[in-house]
Amino acid sequence: MELLKEKIIQEGVVKAGQVLKVDHFLNHQIDVELLDQMGQEFYNHFKDKKITKILTIEASGIAIAVMVARYFKVPVVFAKKNKTLQVSNDVYTSSVASYTHQTTNQIIVSKSFLSEDDHVLIVDDFLAQGEATLGLISLVEQAGGTVEGIGIAIEKGYQAGGTRLREAGYDLLSLAIVLDMCEEPRQITLK
Amino acid sequence: MELLKEKIIQEGVVKAGQVLKVDHFLNHQIDVELLDQMGQEFYNHFKDKKITKILTIEASGIAIAVMVARYFKVPVVFAKKNKTLQVSNDVYTSSVASYTHQTTNQIIVSKSFLSEDDHVLIVDDFLAQGEATLGLISLVEQAGGTVEGIGIAIEKGYQAGGTRLREAGYDLLSLAIVLDMCEEPRQITLK
Numbered sequence: 001m002e003l004l005k006e007k008i009i010q011e012g013v014v015k016a017g018q019v020l021k022v023d024h025f026l027n028h029q030i031d032v033e034l035l036d037q038m039g040q041e042f043y044n045h046f047k048d049k050k051i052t053k054i055l056t057i058e059a060s061g062i063a064i065a066v067m068v069a070r071y072f073k074v075p076v077v078f079a080k081k082n083k084t085l086q087v088s089n090d091v092y093t094s095s096v097a098s099y100t101h102q103t104t105n106q107i108i109v110s111k112s113f114l115s116e117d118d119h120v121l122i123v124d125d126f127l128a129q130g131e132a133t134l135g136l137i138s139l140v141e142q143a144g145g146t147v148e149g150i151g152i153a154i155e156k157g158y159q160a161g162g163t164r165l166r167e168a169g170y171d172l173l174s175l176a177i178v179l180d181m182c183e184e185p186r187q188i189t190l191k
Numbered sequence: 192m193e194l195l196k197e198k199i200i201q202e203g204v205v206k207a208g209q210v211l212k213v214d215h216f217l218n219h220q221i222d223v224e225l226l227d228q229m230g231q232e233f234y235n236h237f238k239d240k241k242i243t244k245i246l247t248i249e250a251s252g253i254a255i256a257v258m259v260a261r262y263f264k265v266p267v268v269f270a271k272k273n274k275t276l277q278v279s280n281d282v283y284t285s286s287v288a289s290y291t292h293q294t295t296n297q298i299i300v301s302k303s304f305l306s307e308d309d310h311v312l313i314v315d316d317f318l319a320q321g322e323a324t325l326g327l328i329s330l331v332e333q334a335g336g337t338v339e340g341i342g343i344a345i346e347k348g349y350q351a352g353g354t355r356l357r358e359a360g361y362d363l364l365s366l367a368i369v370l371d372m373c374e375e376p377r378q379i380t381l382k
Contacts, residue, residue: 029304030253030267032260059249062221063257063267069223076221076254113220 043071049148096135116144130161234262307335321352
């Protein structure tokens with residue numbers, strides 16, 4: 001998607017450890033016009049699937065998910081990062097390792113909001129190793145629902161997540177794929 | 192706003208300690224059509240102000256803020272809950288006490304995204320004691336910007352936040368005001 005690629009090239013900030021910061025338009029300040037166009041792109045690609053829910057993770061995924069959901073006219077459900085040690089019986093749960101933050105989060109979704117009747121489009125801002133996406137897939141599977149597709153804003157093409165998901169047979173659309181980054185001198189190469 | 196009031200009456204869950212859970216349509220699952228109507232209501236009320244930014248706090252505020260921002264055609268900025276002890280020089284910061292969770296969070300916004308030229312509409316899902324809203328107001332003031340208004344989905348009318356903000360002279364619009372709640376037998380009284 002050209003507009004997103006331009007934004008990444010112009011405003012993306014490369015940090016040590018292959019971290020790409022897109023705080024200017026996606027992760028802290030949000031360019032709503034850009035997100036609307038992203039929503040339209042995801043809709044065009046997945047519109048023939050009978051999507052009943054858009055699923056994402058708090059916090060950055062929520063803005064994208066809402067703009068996608070407008071086109072599909074279905075609810076958003078966002079998985080929460082569990083902050084307590086207790087897990088009640090009325091939630092589905094899975095563990096998500098974060099390489100960036102060197103932590104493991106438990107994510108949860110209330111059983112009220114995912115069921116075997118659901119055909120789910122998973123949406124998120126980044127795809128790197130694929131841990132977060134696999135965690136969301138697990139939540140849908142626990143509910144007996146169907147993952148109809150995965151929509152990602154920015155895929156890190158040099159990490160394993162995209163390959164893992166495509167080889168597993170998922171319909172994955174990434175709107176921009178980063179092939180290489182360098183902090184100094186700053187360079188971002190997109191597919 | 193009638194649709195929001197109906198949703199609260201029909202689907203709101205009252206928990207001990209005057210907690211109102213609206214996970215079915217606002218805080219976990221999101222009814223995007225409802226949010227779009229809320230965005231329209233906020234726009235109708237504040238459209239004569241020269242709004243340049245919509246400001247909220249992660250995570251629940253983001254969905255509402257994005258839908259409001261569509262009408263104003265301005266960016267969203269969401270304050271982040273600071274998870275590290277270090278605070279860098281390039282952020283504005285304030286402390287927010289949560290009575291529900293009995294914690295104090297530090298919230299931060301990058302100095303890149305709020306300036307003295309900004310005319311800000313603050314948006315959030317709940318208003319109770321007003322701590323979160325006052326924290327956001329502080330961030331705008333630190334930047335030298337102007338708070339043009341405050342848009343809240345659900346105000347707890349029996350708590351002090353609404354009075355504090357109105358007496359301080361802020362243009363506050365709450366789309367639903369809860370006057371009283373009871374867990375057993377379940378009852379929610381709206382203004």
